Amino acid sequence: MADADNAPAVSPAAANDDNASGDHKGIKEVAAMLGVTHRTLRFYEDNGLISPQRVGSTRIYSKRDIGRMQLILRGKRLGFSLREIGEFLDLYDSDPSHIEQMEHLRGQVREKLAELRAQKAALEETMRELRQIEAEATDRIEARR
Incomplete structure (x- = not known):
């Protein structure tokens, strides 16, 4: 795709x-x-x-x-999963004045944002660790030259 x-x-x-x-x-x-x-x-x-x-x-x-x-x-x-996307499309097709549907959509978006924030924090920690390993490897290489 x-x-x-x-x-x-x-x-x-x-x-x-x-x-x-x-x-x-x-x-x-x-x-x-x-x-x-x-x-x-x-x-x-x-x-x-x-x-x-x-x-x-x-x-x-x-x-x-x-x-x-x-x-x-x-x-x-x-x-988002296909099921979630289908739900979003159903919401877009429905009357936007239906508050319950919009609240459901907002809740799903907030959940996804929280999930992405957690993934971002995990990635940032992994990147810090990798930079530290890279720095240590560089120091060892330079010390042997």
């Missing part, structure tokens, strides 16, 4: 815009636009996260489908 960092940012409103103007794209164009493979698009469709229209056997992606894919890729980049 491609790097989701290059996927353009998208707002929930854009993800829900079904683009009545008829601006639809085929799988090849969408895959290239998002930097993913055709298989990746089919995978997310098989998992119920996107549902492009079909003309015969050809998948046709609306602006809404592309927006949802951008949200999916962002969610994966941020470390």
Whole structure:
């Protein structure tokens, strides 16, 4: 799968815009636009996260489908599971005035932030240890020259 960092940012409103103007794209164009493979698009469709229209056997992606894919890729980049991403997409599809749903989303985001902070602290400690080992190795090398 491609790097989701290059996927353009998208707002929930854009993800829900079904683009009545008829601006639809085929799988090849969408895959290239998002930097993913055709298989990746089919995978997310098989998992119920996107549902492009079909003309015969050809998948046709609306602006809404592309927006949802951008949200999916962002969610994966941020470390969310497919289940969590599906829940986020359901929230975006729902009425934003439903406070309980927004509170649930906020809670999940806060949990992920706490998890990432813990990972960051662990990485920083590992980097400190590695810098110390590197410094000790450098000192020993220099002492023998």
